[in-house]
Amino acid sequence: MNKILPSVLLFTGLIVVSILIDLLLHSIGIAWIGRYFGILGTALIITSFIYSLRKRKLITAGQPKSLLNLHETLGWLGGVMIIVHGGIHFNAVIPWMALFAMVVVIASGLTGKYLLTEVKGDLKDRVVELKERGFTPEEIERDVLFQSLLVGKMQKWRKVHMPLNAIFMALALIHIIGTLLMWSWR
Amino acid sequence: MRTLYFFLATLLLGIAAVVTAPYYAINPGVLSHGHEDLKNDCMKCHSLAAGAVTDKCLECHKRESIGLKPVKAGTNFEPSQRNNLLHRNITEIECVTCHLEHTGDTKNLAIKKFSHQIIATSTREKCSACHDYQKPKDELHTLVKDECGKCHNTENWKEATLDHESLGAEKANCSNCHEKDKPADDLHASLAKGEQCAACHTTSAWKPSTFDHTKYFVFDRNHPETCTNCHTSGTGYKQYTCYNCHEHSEAKIARKHQKEGIADFTNCVKCHRSGDEDAAKGKGEGEGGREGKRENKGGEREHEGGED
Numbered sequence: 053m054n055k056i057l058p059s060v061l062l063f064t065g066l067i068v069v070s071i072l073i074d075l076l077l078h079s080i081g082i083a084w085i086g087r088y089f090g091i092l093g094t095a096l097i098i099t100s101f102i103y104s105l106r107k108r109k110l111i112t113a114g115q116p117k118s119l120l121n122l123h124e125t126l127g128w129l130g131g132v133m134i135i136v137h138g139g140i141h142f143n144a145v146i147p148w149m150a151l152f153a154m155v156v157v158i159a160s161g162l163t164g165k166y167l168l169t170e171v172k173g174d175l176k177d178r179v180v181e182l183k184e185r186g187f188t189p190e191e192i193e194r195d196v197l198f199q200s201l202l203v204g205k206m207q208k209w210r211k212v213h214m215p216l217n218a219i220f221m222a223l224a225l226i227h228i229i230g231t232l233l234m235w236s237w238r
Numbered sequence: 239m240r241t242l243y244f245f246l247a248t249l250l251l252g253i254a255a256v257v258t259a260p261y262y263a264i265n266p267g268v269l270s271h272g273h274e275d276l277k278n279d280c281m282k283c284h285s286l287a288a289g290a291v292t293d294k295c296l297e298c299h300k301r302e303s304i305g306l307k308p309v310k311a312g313t314n315f316e317p318s319q320r321n322n323l324l325h326r327n328i329t330e331i332e333c334v335t336c337h338l339e340h341t342g343d344t345k346n347l348a349i350k351k352f353s354h355q356i357i358a359t360s361t362r363e364k365c366s367a368c369h370d371y372q373k374p375k376d377e378l379h380t381l382v383k384d385e386c387g388k389c390h391n392t393e394n395w396k397e398a399t400l401d402h403e404s405l406g407a408e409k410a411n412c413s414n415c416h417e418k419d420k421p422a423d424d425l426h427a428s429l430a431k432g433e434q435c436a437a438c439h440t441t442s443a444w445k446p447s448t449f450d451h452t453k454y455f456v457f458d459r460n461h462p463e464t465c466t467n468c469h470t471s472g473t474g475y476k477q478y479t480c481y482n483c484h485e486h487s488e489a490k491i492a493r494k495h496q497k498e499g500i501a502d503f504t505n506c507v508k509c510h511r512s513g514d515e516d517a518a519k520g521k522g523e524g525e526g527g528r529e530g531k532r533e534n535k536g537g538e539r540e541h542e543g544g545e546d
Contacts, residue, residue: 146252146263215244222248230256230264236289
């Protein structure tokens with residue numbers, strides 16, 4: 053329960069904070085700002101993908117752990133911005149599907165966060181178990197064993213998370229291009 | 239690679255949806271009732287990367303017909319001269335400056351609050367181009383030839399400030415507009431028809447008036463400001479007499495003036511502008527300096543004007 057609680061709280065917080073911001077904007081008559089939250093939210097989410105570039109070794113700067121934290125934080129903040137941007141309007145299918153896909157991706161990401169915590173716990177338990185069984189520290193720290201445990205669960209999760217992310221990105225891209233083409237930028 | 243397939247598949251499906259049913263796929267809000275039939279024809283109003291452009295609006299909404307003829311026959315249309323003049327004369331701004339779309343199917347949601355500030359100054363100064371039909375038909379507005387902005391402002395129409403210079407030569411004929419404002423007291427009643435308010439009043443501030451009694455006669459201790467001391471006839475303030483006190487008996491005055499060789503002493507203030515006898519006009523100038531030799535000795539006289 054303690055392991056899943058942070059993810060549940062973050063997801064609930066995402067929805068609650070978005071609703072509160074939307075209510076605030078409407079109550080003070082500046083709901084139109086929500087339009088620009090879309091640009092801000094997109095920029096935050098795109099920035100959060102620095103982690104993905106680092107993980108795939110397309111860039112070498114930055115610590116993966118720090119970039120993962122950045123990915124989670126900016127993804128969450130960008131998500132709030134995009135939900136406020138969408139508001140509770142059911143005007144067109146693609147923007148709403150993009151919004152729904154983004155919420156699913158965030159939920160998936162928080163699931164990944166939970167799984168990672170659980171995997172780390174499993175590893176600790178395994179170390180204790182191996183120590184009790186008289187293994188030497190060198191043997192315990194055999195990366196192969198640990199990595200296989202880690203990769204096993206996270207790999208399965210990634211198989212779901214990445215397609216969801218692809219669907220979200222494709223829908224968001226259509227929405228953005230459609231807006232760029234139809235909007236007056238003068 | 240699997241992720242890429244998901245991305246491409248979603249992208250293709252989305253593009254197909256946009257092409258076949260753009261209104262359901264990407265429209266940002268419900269179109270107004272009048273534009274409902276254009277809902278899947280985005281490019282009828284939009285140009286790529288330029289939004290809804292005025293030129294496309296004008297293809298259907300001809301400037302000269304706006305407010306006079308409906309775009310589509312059979313619609314619930316109420317002619318409006320105001321709308322016609324507005325759209326014909328304000329040509330420098332884009333339609334979308336005032337009109338919104340995708341905000342719902344009611345007309346009111348599609349119109350922003352109009353502000354004169356969005357119009358170019360040169361257009362804004364020509365009020366009558368749009369508002370001439372609203373100009374009151376009263377005497378004042380008929381006389382004024384200037385643009386409304388000379389007296390009115392667009393923020394608060396009722397707070398007008400009239401510059402009487404706008405009336406041109408008619409400025410001198412106060413009674414054209416102010417006859418009804420003329421007080422019913424004796425002073426104003428005594429004014430002859432045609433005598434203008436401007437003799438005492440100014441257009442910049444009606445009160446206080448510029449009437450200055452010292453131009454006629456200076457008050458002093460023996461000649462106080464009590465009107466009825468001198469203005470006794472009840473026929474207005476132009477009539478006065480000096481013969482009501484013990485000092486100025488008719489016989490005494492006549493004797494005194496005749497002694498000085500002054501034959502015409504009927505209009506006292508012509509020479510005496512104050513109680514100071516020595517300050518009387520012509521005093522010390524000899525008999526030749528005295529004016530008039532008329533024999534008229536009426537006790538009451540009429541002012542001949544304050545200006546010398």
